[in-house]
């Protein structure tokens with residue numbers, strides 16, 4: 001049983017550890033979502049997110065987890081007779097492709113082995129072969145700990161395939177790693193708040209380019225809940241189409257102020273420092289699951305080269321120290337384990353955790 005007065009510290013790659021002061025934001029008095037106060041909260045939050053994502057285009061708040069925006073990005077940006085190239089390098093990018101198929105779109109796969117990154121050259125080669133209207137990318141593959149080279153991919157896309165829309169899942173990357181939405185020329189990027197924003201789950205953030213908004217008007221069967229046109233109509237009043245998760249937006253507003261006060265460059269640097277620290281421990285004691293140059297700054301997937309009983313070590317660390325780190329995801333269970341270093345987790349937390357793991361594996 002969880003001791004609710006002293007809950008475990010989470011080092012899993014989402015939901016992540018949430019600070020008490022952020023939790024407090026979730027218990028403030030609620031507001032009517034059609035009133036002036038809500039609109040002010042909404043506008044302030046969206047304006048800050050635009051700064052965080054370096055965009056002057058649309059940013060929306062979705063009361064859903066990020067999977068909803070997986071579906072929304074497909075339903076709004078790809079017509080039924082069009083083909084999307086889905087890049088696949090792990091469990092979540094595989095799911096993005098499955099969602100595109102579930103929405104009835106033609107999917108062509110670009111698949112690499114788990115642990116490998118998807119590169120600009122691979123995408124270029126594939127796009128040159130056929131007629132695609134969009135490509136899906138996962139910025140940070142939470143199962144394998146791979147950070148795909150999205151800046152290089154975007155440069156290539158802008159130069160060679162300027163008409164192909166770029167739909168990016170940055171669920172575990174956003175805030176922890178650079179995203180300059182307008183400069184990258186992306187059409188959709190999204191994340192849920194239980195990752196590097198360090199808020200409990202229940203809300204997603206997404207940005208949409210002007211051209212994706214225009215395209216969406218021409219696509220039929222967009223549905224309702226994730227219809228970008230509905231989001232845009234409500235955004236004119238600084239509102240959302242349906243009743244939003246207001247407590248989460250209060251917490252997001254709080255976290256955005258904190259991020260901007262720190263400065264995004266510093267936030268990214270802080271994540272990189274934590275990643276470097278965990279990576280060097282991982283290399284000393286085990287091995288990285290992916291090539292180091294593609295290793296994520298928000299989580300590390302560690303190859304279990306010593307054959308430790310991962311589940312037992314997780315249980316022991318939780319029982320003795322009230323902290324939880326992650327087992328490998330799906331087929332990587334026990335072959336790998338994962339440590340998140342994002343959001344409000346800090347160096348001292350990580351030093352403590354790695355020390356506790358050391359005690360169990362020595």
Ligand SMILES: Cc1ncc(COP(=O)(O)O)c(C=O)c1O
Pocket residue numbers: 014065066067068092093138140141142143169170171172192
């Ligand atoms: C990369 C990635 N994409 C998508 C998702 C799904 O997000 P959600 O669970 O918020 O719907 C996750 C969840 O962990 C993820 O890590």
